[in-house]
Amino acid sequence: MYELHLDRAAMQTVINKYRLQAPVTLLAPHADARRKNRMVSCISRPDHYPAGAFVELDRCMVYDGNGAESVCRILLASPELCFLQAASRLSFLETVKFGFDLCAMYLSDDAAEHGQSQRTPATNVEALADFLRRAEGLPGLLQARKALRYIRDRSNSPMETRLAMIRILPFGYGGFSVGGEELNGNVVFSEEAAAVFGRKSCSCDALWREKKVGLEYDSNETHLSINQHNWDKRKVTALTMDGYKVFTITANMVASIPEIEKTFLGLRKMLGLRTNVNRIIETREKRRELVQFLKTI
Secondary structure, three states, X not given: OEOOOOOXXXXXXXXXXXXXXXXXXXXXXXXXXXXXXXXXXXXOOHHHOOOOOEEEEEEEEEEOOOOOXXXXXXXXXXXXXXXXXXXXXXXXXXXXXXXXXXXXXXXEOOOOHHHEEEOOOOOOHHHHHHHHHOOOOOOOHHHHHHHHOOOOOOOOOHHHHHHHHHHHOXXXXXXXXXXXXXXXXXXXXXXXXXXXXXXXXXXXXXXXXXOOEEEEXXXXXXXXXXXXXXXXXXXXXXXXXXXXXXXXXXXXXHOOHHHHHHHHHHHHHHOOOOOOHHHHHHOHHHHHHHHHHHHOO
16 A cells, blocks of 8 residues: 555545555655554555565545545555565465465365365466566565475465475475476377377376376375276376376375385485485484474465
């Protein structure tokens, strides 16, 4: 929200109209115009923010106590600015998780089947990177840039996000340092494979296209029906026919630290990545911390 000499009455009008929660953040035109009370908190130098930091939601006419009118612009922080602001306040792991959420194709929804609904991602990794390149001097920039290395577009479920973080984060954070994948990457089948699967293409939860390796997560919730089992079997068969190696992860495989290590070391081996066993042992406590964190989100 941009402040144009709004007094308390005018501020209350805006808060009531848009059902805002006080204190409302105002962009003050200069440092001398800043004020802070139970209704407002001000930020000066709006010109300090790069293009794309705010999106205009609306404009409204407001009146002060003397009846003078002025135009108030209602601005929303863009997803990219929200990510930067989060990085200045959250832990590193929380920042990575928040970035995944912004770039995800799902939204947690208790009223929907399986607790989530589909949506268009709020932003993507490329847009976040572009914004951060233009955000010099703003708080949270270093952590935001660091976290962005481990964020991916197109996660399609909370479990995909959790598994991606375990897989992608470096050993020092409890992960397995396996990157280079596309989340929900599309594979176009040969005619023979398409005939087996019943469709011309499929998506893999994670796909290493050049190495022709795919990863599939089979959850207890959605993969227990006979129809789903047959679907999964045809999908793996079709991928195998076209030369892909398919690595399948089940909920039981990520139920304990030993199983997690066995699972993802197996994936590293499938991808031809060398592994220092001592490094796995040294970072086990970090792995416990990571898994515990992911259980709470």
